[in-house]
Amino acid sequence: MDLTPPTLTDVLAARRRIDGLVVRTPAMSYHALDRLVQEAGAGGSQVVVKHENLQRTGAFKIRGALNLIHQLSSDARLRGIVGYSTGNHAQALADAAREVGAPCTIVMPSAPNPIKERAVRALGARVVLHGESLDDARRLATATAHDRGARLVSAADEPELVAGVATATLELLEQAPDLDVLVVPVGGGSGAAAACLVTAALAPHVRVVGVQSAASPAAHDSWRAGELLGRRNGTRAEGLAVGRGFALTQGILRSHLAEFLLVDDDSISHAQRALLTTTRTVAEGAGAAALAGVLAHTEQFVGARVGVVCSGGNASEAELRRALTGPER
């Protein structure tokens, strides 16, 4: 397995490779959201939301999937790809595989978010439901790929995914050149690692802050400990439901991440509601986690211009209902 971190050159190549295939998503500011964050305690701060919820397949992951799949040989494409995912990585792989005509099998933990499962099937992938957790799904996916000679695509230990995902940070730095902080939700860590690589090369004064759910703290705990750890994995936010640290992304986060915050799942629901009411944005839980991190730790953002990555919008009806009916704060 090649775990060499991508370079800025790789990121620029990825941008050319996927240009026209992905959306240049808007980066937007909202008076009502600024007021909310300021009143919560971050006086003088301003927020810029990077809207990857409006990306193709509803999350940033398609950037990485297209970059990876377009680099496979025609032979490898014929043998197909296998992935494991709670949903958005699956949609991205299925969509990218369909784009190049490669067969795609996705192993999802049982009881997936129904809108994500339907979307993966609709994109033509074969879906196998297996086990309780992403780790169970990973084991079956690994065996399946081995049996078929197919390419197993890890959720995070893939330099091509990180390079593709990093194109979102390139865009954001062009759209909002004066950021002080960039807040990124973390599951396997590809999004945060990508943000670290690009800011380190192009805007080293920007502090990259990761946010993870306290109910699934593997990446956070791995980063604090400086070693890859497995942890309980109980968050409702599927995009963040990862039970272990990944070598490639942890290595990058270790050198460049400025801070790593934990939030509880109810704060994430509250942030989903805030995005709905102040910005008319449908965010899934993981997509609202960065804002939840800002609202829960406002002391760290006083007076700052804060980029908040809204990483995805594939919310189930049940989670939107919970966000809207939860206690108002």
Ligand SMILES: *Cc1c(COP(=O)(O)O)cnc(C)c1O
């Ligand atoms: C996958 C995902 C994340 C976490 O990204 P990683 O690169 O795994 O850390 C966050 N938000 C959404 C919407 C996702 O799909």
